[in-house]
Amino acid sequence: MKFEKPTSGGLNCQPLEVGKTNPNNTDINYTEYSNPNRIVSDDVDAGWDEYHAYAEIIRDNIEIDILYQQYPYDRELLDGIYDLILETVLCKNGTVFIASNEYPVQLVKSKFLKLNSSHIQYVMDCLKETTSKVRNIKKYLLATLFNAPTTMKSYYQAEVNHDMPQFASAK
Incomplete structure (x- = not known):
């Protein structure tokens, strides 16, 4: 923007001797269609696409419909676990805190998608x-979900080992 007469002040402090106001010098005169939120709506659409894509992947991975059948009285809990997985996978921060430890979001995302x-x-x-x-x-579930692939086999092995003496003495 240029003044007809140069001044040292900004636009808000125009001296009275400046003759014309500062016009917007533009040749663009299209009035047919204008989307003032073009950048915002593209980001929102991309965010929704990403949300729906991950929502479908997670639903398929955890077989939520089968879990609903196995745990008919725990539907709200299953929905909460599903939402927590989805929320964590969609996290845009660089790191995620799990059990008081800070992990790169990509590591957490990778584990949750498995x-x-x-x-x-x-x-x-x-x-x-x-x-x-x-x-x-929430912290408990995050930690349990994050550690599930690592600890699940050991947990069930310990359960079997605990029950084995009972089977041996029953013979």
Whole structure:
């Protein structure tokens, strides 16, 4: 923007001797269609596409419909676990805190996208067997989901080992 007479002040402090106001010098005169939020709406559409794509992947991976049949009275809990997985996968931060540890979001996203129905069953079993008070259920679930692929086999092996002496003495 240029003044007819140069001044040292900004636009808000125009001296009275400036003759003309500062015109917008543009040759663009299209009035047919204008989308003032073009950038915003593209971002929103892309965000919704990403949301729906991950929502479908996660639903398929964890076989949520089968879990609903296996846990008919825990539908809200399953929905909460599904939402937490989706929320975490869609996280745009550089890092995610899980069990007081900071992890790169890509690592967490990768682990959460590998979760399947058996991991969710494991988390459900852990929840049902927890007798201590869980103060922050979201943190507990995040930690359990994050660690499920690593700890699930050991957990069930320990359960089998615990039950084995009973079977041996029953013979």
